[in-house]
Amino acid sequence: MSNTVFEDEIRLSNRPLVISDIDEVVLEFLDPFRSFLESRDHVLLPRSFRLTGNIIHRATERAASEADVKDMLDAFYATQDRWQTPTAGVVETLRELSKQADIVFLTAMPPRHAAARRALLDRLDLPYPLLASEEPKGPIVQRLHAGRALPVVFIDDIARNLQSVQEHAPSCLLINLMANAEFRALAPQPADCVHIASDWVDAANAIRAHFQR
Incomplete structure (x- = not known):
């Protein structure tokens, strides 16, 4: 199919x-997505049951915006077979x-x-x-x-x-x-x-x- x-x-x-x-x-999903984020210098913190606000840039420690999170998810799904x-x-x-x-x-x-x-x-x-x-x-x-x-x-x-x-x-x-x-x-x-x-x-x-x- x-x-x-x-x-x-x-x-x-x-x-x-x-x-x-x-x-x-x-x-x-969550473990592979964490690995994907780490490949892009971000980390996912288990602070609450949501992605926005919990995805942090490793160097700046800034939280990714809602638009950035959406873009990251889109890139992850486009390559989901690798993760x-x-x-x-x-x-x-x-x-x-x-x-x-x-x-x-x-x-x-x-x-x-x-x-x-x-x-x-x-x-x-x-x-x-x-x-x-x-x-x-x-x-x-x-x-x-x-x-x-x-x-x-x-x-x-x-x-x-x-x-x-x-x-x-x-x-x-x-x-x-x-x-x-x-x-x-x-x-x-x-x-x-x-x-x-x-x-x-x-x-x-x-x-x-x-x-x-």
Whole structure:
């Protein structure tokens, strides 16, 4: 698969649906991004759960502006294949889950970088359909699932994305999963209805239990 699919091109089977975010869930993001920043004489400090204000120039100790952070992210995504690696256990777990369910990736990333991400995912044996959008995730999940009488699961590291899906697809099992423990400790706490997974094994157990309900 060489190009990112559009929503209307996704063909779901009569099986449960697992929709997963990418950065910090399927692919390591914060550690690779730190390495990328260090190659540009910047450091990422774990002072709060945000990038702007925490990316500091090594020599001047000045925080990068919001515009600079956006430019750095853009450059990182353009070369993501040099930096990003799979999170622990994701390849094997999704391979097993794909025997029971359809899997779709929904990444909050400028669509212009989707082709590079698609190529990286394919190289890493993560061949599932990819949607790249900067729009709220709840309406996208709602459209994908389309009210089917089948289990649906959404996995993300960001509380606001989980909340968006909760509002638009209330039957969805919500799972919070984040690879980087240091920044996870700084993250806003998800709602009580969200299953906080320690790793992909934990997430898979929750998903299979949801399928059996």
